């Protein structure tokens with residue numbers, strides 16, 4: 563087993579429980595470094611929903627993942643960890659966490675089970691190469707040549723590389739002729755072409771963010787919270803959007819700052835405000851509608867002078883204001899770097915893998931977890947993908 567993250571640890575445990583001799587090789591000094599930072603240190607380990615509902619949150623690999631998820635459901639994950647002595651709790655949106663709210667409890671439970679099962683865990687050991695011999699594999703580390711019947715690659719993606727996921731799985735997969743779907747940042751902040759530095763730190767609740775492709779077709783539309791950064795936007799609806807647009811080019815974004823009001827109602831409200839404060843500067847009247855700095859930005863985008871007296875604003879200018887509040891446009895110019903991406907989208911191509919994770923190009927070689935071209939939205943879905951693919955692979959190996 564190459565990599566002792568979420569997928570590698572669980573696959574090793576299932577294999578050892580089934581009687582297999584497992585060598586688990588991890589380049590870090592401890593297991594589960596990424597697990598430690600999941601869910602802001604609380605580890606949202608799965609989502610307690612039906613598989614059908616779960617699949618709606620899978621961004622890439624839905625068809626490939628079906629059998630793995632039906633065979634190892636979110637409820638099975640909960641049973642696994644409760645069985646390992648970790649009491650769990652379920653929060654808003656079916657998000658499951660350890661009752662202690664400590665990811666370290668999840669890691670400790672896995673580590674204890676690895677010891678109890680007598681798994682040969684080699685820490686501080688980086689796998690450099692995997693070679694296929696006629697009936698076996700050779701896994702090369704700086705100080706070892708491990709000979710084995712099967713190899714499972716569970717090395718993760720390339721986001722948050724400081725946790726150990728540096729894309730080694732792609733290198734191993736390429737060595738066996740696998741295609742790699744270009745890795746892209748997912749669940750990450752978005753960078754826009756416009757200068758939004760004046761808006762940095764402004765947080766918006768109950769807004770709607772839509773993304774459009776180059777033909778003007780809606781890619782997605784999300785309602786909720788977002789925030790401006792110095793170069794773009796972030797927050798829950800932005801992270802979701804990033805996963806849905808990261809493989810597209812020429813994406814336009816539009817923020818509806820007042821989704822609860824249609825154009826007519828918003829227009830009437832603005833007109834009423836104007837009537838009540840005829841002799842005031844425009845910026846002082848529209849301030850009631852939007853946070854201060856955003857107010858100035860919106861007026862500029864609408865082509866309105868902030869110091870103009872309200873009684874001088876024309877009907878057309880009022881319409882431009884309404885249009886801008888309902889459709890504040892940005893051009894997507896990039897994704898935040900992998901160091902800020904919660905997951906990696908892309909990886910070992912699904913066309914080269916069986917649903918068990920076994921390679922179609924090299925019998926006995928498996929790929930599981932984030933190293934594969936699968937990803938999902940936030941809510942405990944990504945860890946569940948790691949666990950479910952790990953178990954599907956372990957069961958297949960044990961069957962053989």
Ligand SMILES: Cc1cc2nc3c(=O)[nH]c(=O)nc-3n(C[C@H](O)[C@H](O)[C@H](O)COP(=O)(O)OP(=O)(O)OC[C@H]3O[C@@H](n4cnc5c(N)ncnc54)[C@H](O)[C@@H]3O)c2cc1C
Pocket residue numbers: 564565566567568569570587588589590593594595596597599600601602605606607608687688689690716717718719721722725726727728729730731903904905930931932933941942943944945946948
């Ligand atoms: C900040 C953050 C928060 C997150 N929060 C959540 C959450 O709350 N819920 C959720 O569902 N998902 C969350 N995720 C996503 C989730 O952590 C990953 O999808 C999941 O950890 C992937 O598991 P994995 O086993 O495939 O890879 P990893 O957990 O990345 O494990 C890969 C392991 O392989 C090791 N390795 C790599 N190369 C080698 C090599 N050559 N030799 C030996 N070992 C090697 C690495 O050191 C690492 O330990 C979060 C991610 C981040 C970055």
